[in-house]
Amino acid sequence: MKIKPLADRVLIKIEEAETKTASGLFIPQTAQEKTQQGIVITIGDDTEAITVKEGDKVMYDKYAGTPVKIAGVEHLIVQMQDIIAIIE
Numbered sequence: 001m002k003i004k005p006l007a008d009r010v011l012i013k014i015e016e017a018e019t020k021t022a023s024g025l026f027i028p029q030t031a032q033e034k035t036q037q038g039i040v041i042t043i044g045d046d047t048e049a050i051t052v053k054e055g056d057k058v059m060y061d062k063y064a065g066t067p068v069k070i071a072g073v074e075h076l077i078v079q080m081q082d083i084i085a086i087i088e
Contacts, residue, residue, distance in 0.1 A: 003075075004042060004044075005077055006044050006045065007049075008046045008049040008080040008081075010043050010044065010083065011040070011041045011042045011043075011068075011076075012039065012040055012041065012075060013041050013073065013074075013075050014037075014074045015038050036060055037057065037060075037087065038060065038076065039055065039056070039058075040052050040053065042054060049080055050080050052083060057086070057087040058083050058085065058087065059083070059085040059087060060082050060083050064076070064078045065078035066078075
């Protein structure tokens with residue numbers, strides 16, 4: 001399945017949350033916080049409003065977007081205004 005976002009929307013592949021702390025303790029999945037980082041997979045056709053490009057690592061609002069599962073992998077479709085930073 002191929003998804004192409006419309007207008008100022010961006011398709012982001014959600015990064016998995018850390019399963020281990022810096023000291024080596026494992027965090028159970030029920031206690032993990034939802035990550036707010038991901039990789040831009042594709043962008044919509046409103047190139048004037050969209051300031052990120054494919055491959056950028058971004059941070060987005062905690063409750064933003066619409067979750068989508070593509071080939072068993074979690075993705076999110078968010079509006080450009082919900083992306084708050086590019087991580088370099």
